[in-house]
Amino acid sequence: MNDERRGQPLIDAVAGDEAPDSARRRLLKMAGAAVALTLAPGVTVLARDLVLKGGRKARSPVRYGLLIDANACKTGCDACVRACQDYNGLSHDPGPDNAQWIRKVTITDPGTGFTRSFPVMCQHCEDGACVDVCPTGASFRRPDGIVLVDKHRCIGCRYCLMACPYKARSFVGRVVTDQRPWAPRGKGTAEGCTMCVERVMAGKQPACVAACQKAGHKAMMFGNLHDPKSAIAVRLSKVATTTIRADLGMGPGVHYRGI
Amino acid sequence: MHARAGVLAVLLVVLALGAVWATHQGPVPMPVIPRAPGHCVLPTASMRRTHMMLLRAVREEIVRHDARDTRFRITHCVACHVEHTASGQPIPVNAPGQFCATCHTYVGVHIDCFACHAAVPRNPMKFGGIGGSNSVQAAFRIPQALRGRFLSGGAGGGR
Numbered sequence A: 001m002n003d004e005r006r007g008q009p010l011i012d013a014v015a016g017d018e019a020p021d022s023a024r025r026r027l028l029k030m031a032g033a034a035v036a037l038t039l040a041p042g043v044t045v046l047a048r049d050l051v052l053k054g055g056r057k058a059r060s061p062v063r064y065g066l067l068i069d070a071n072a073c074k075t076g077c078d079a080c081v082r083a084c085q086d087y088n089g090l091s092h093d094p095g096p097d098n099a100q101w102i103r104k105v106t107i108t109d110p111g112t113g114f115t116r117s118f119p120v121m122c123q124h125c126e127d128g129a130c131v132d133v134c135p136t137g138a139s140f141r142r143p144d145g146i147v148l149v150d151k152h153r154c155i156g157c158r159y160c161l162m163a164c165p166y167k168a169r170s171f172v173g174r175v176v177t178d179q180r181p182w183a184p185r186g187k188g189t190a191e192g193c194t195m196c197v198e199r200v201m202a203g204k205q206p207a208c209v210a211a212c213q214k215a216g217h218k219a220m221m222f223g224n225l226h227d228p229k230s231a232i233a234v235r236l237s238k239v240a241t242t243t244i245r246a247d248l249g250m251g252p253g254v255h256y257r258g259i
Numbered sequence B: 001m002h003a004r005a006g007v008l009a010v011l012l013v014v015l016a017l018g019a020v021w022a023t024h025q026g027p028v029p030m031p032v033i034p035r036a037p038g039h040c041v042l043p044t045a046s047m048r049r050t051h052m053m054l055l056r057a058v059r060e061e062i063v064r065h066d067a068r069d070t071r072f073r074i075t076h077c078v079a080c081h082v083e084h085t086a087s088g089q090p091i092p093v094n095a096p097g098q099f100c101a102t103c104h105t106y107v108g109v110h111i112d113c114f115a116c117h118a119a120v121p122r123n124p125m126k127f128g129g130i131g132g133s134n135s136v137q138a139a140f141r142i143p144q145a146l147r148g149r150f151l152s153g154g155a156g157g158g159r
């Protein structure tokens, strides 16, 4: 979610039907108050979130993100998962000790029976718990929003696996052979979706997005969220979308429609 | 840094002595280093002395600051220095007798690189069609707007 949109419900709650501008000013005032409250347990995250929205941090011109349309995603299709495994050299076998960078999740409303199926991967959070907890700085966020593990620094403590609320990180527990040159991975390190950083830097889309398009479902979209003219930003401004567990305030870069 | 230079000096002396010993006495054969086609990114003498420092420096630049268009990529080393079997299968560069293994076995230095990195090149066209850093020619673009940030900013960077 981009900086302006993050925490929108909070602004609404504070502002009621005030003009957005004055709501923002009041929010900024509140931010000061909230910082003072950081001594009390439990309010630190809220305070930090408010300070972030106060605009103290410069907005990067590039933030890569995804838009996943659960209305278009087909139950039973795993083209994105397979493409990820092929491109990054992961096993097709969903065994318990095999890394999982992207998985299909099916949700059902028990009351109505409404069912949706969609892929979940690292949400490339703005303030990811994985980055916060990493004791070595191995888990880091690039200025363009892509969250990676620097495996040269990772000590395999698995703290990030525990911390990530999206279960997006895996641990490599066995010797790996037959790696892809563009996706180094080895025993004793944590890993997760890299948003196919090598492809993205070569001007291509991530493998999952390309595969979804090839399968004819067009349920995934990739682009620069901070470029108002990009297809993904235009789409986000037109349709109702959400992020998973937006309440955690980590600012995921992966948006969902239809869930 | 002095300590490192010292270690390096000692290593070179040991190497030189080893070479003298090998040529004169013959118990440890001199490594026969497979030759790669074309030209290396630096003169051979420089590469011999500095490749480990170069690789360590650029790994930081590539992973954290996205200097993916550098010449000094381990994937490029592999792409040039890989040997093939008679039937055309690539042989891992860390396999016995291969480019990385010959010297490192001779000097008794264990290398960890290929616990994670691929020791043979792969054709990215066969894996989802596009991307990958296999080819020396691959042009990697850093968005112009971010260049400064990547090169100066550390972990986390701007928002």
Ligand code: SF4
Pocket (backbone or CB within 6 Å): A121, A122, A123, A124, A125, A128, A129, A130, A131, A147, A163, A164, A165, A166, A167, A168, A169, A192, A250
């Ligand atoms: S989804 Fe998990 S691993 Fe990915 S950035 Fe967020 S906290 Fe980190």
Ligand code: SF4
Pocket (backbone or CB within 6 Å): A133, A134, A135, A136, A137, A138, A139, A149, A153, A154, A155, A156, A157, A158, A159, A160, A161, A189, A190
């Ligand atoms: S497993 Fe690696 S990346 Fe994850 S928290 Fe530990 S050191 Fe950091």
